[in-house]
Amino acid sequence: MIIITVVFLLAGLFLFFAATVGFLRFPDLYTRMHATGKGDTLALLLSVVGLAIYSLYQDSSWFGVVQSVKLISIAVFWFIASPTATHALLRSAFESGVTPWTKDGKVIIDKTENGGTK
C-alpha cells in the first residue's frame, strides 16, 4: 500500500515539475497555458489519489474512509474546475488581443479584419 502512495506522489511531483518547466520556458501565453492546464490537473489527481490510498491504509475505520472520500472529491472538483478556468482565461486573453507565437514572427490571426471578437 505504501509503495503505491510513494509512486503516485512521485509521479505527481514529476508532473508538477514538468508543468513548471513548461510554464517557465514556453514562448507565449497559449503554450504556457497548455503546459500548466494539463500538467496541473493530472498532477493534482495523482497526488490526491495517492494520499487518499494512504489515508485508507492508515485508518480503515469510517473516519479514514470519510477523509479519503473528501480527498477524492477535491480531485473530482478540480477535474471539472481547472479546464473551465483555463478555458475562460484563454478566451479572455484571445478577446483582449494577445497574439499567438509563430516561428517566423508572422501574425496568423488578423484582429482588425474579422476580429476574434464578436
Add this chain to the structure above:
Amino acid sequence: MERFFLGISIGLCVLIFLCLYRAVWGPTVFDRIIGAGFVGTKTTILLVLMGFIYKRIDMFVDLALVYSILNFIGTLIISKYFIKKGSHIH
C-alpha cells in the same frame, strides 16, 4: 512516511518559488493570473501533506477543499474582469 511527505513538500515549495518568477515578472497580465493559479494548485497539495505531517487530516482536508474552490473562483472572476479591460497594461 512523515519524512517522505516532508521531502515532497519541500520539492513543491521549490517549484512554487520557481513559478513565482512568471507570476511576478510575466510579460502579460494573463501570465500572472496563470502563475497565481498554479501556485494555488500546489498549495492545495501542500495543505493535505501538512495535514498528514501534523496528523490533523480531518481539518486540513477541508482547508484544501475550500482553497481549491477559492482558487477556481478567483481565476474565473479575474478572467471575466480582464475581458473588458484588455491586456494593454503590461
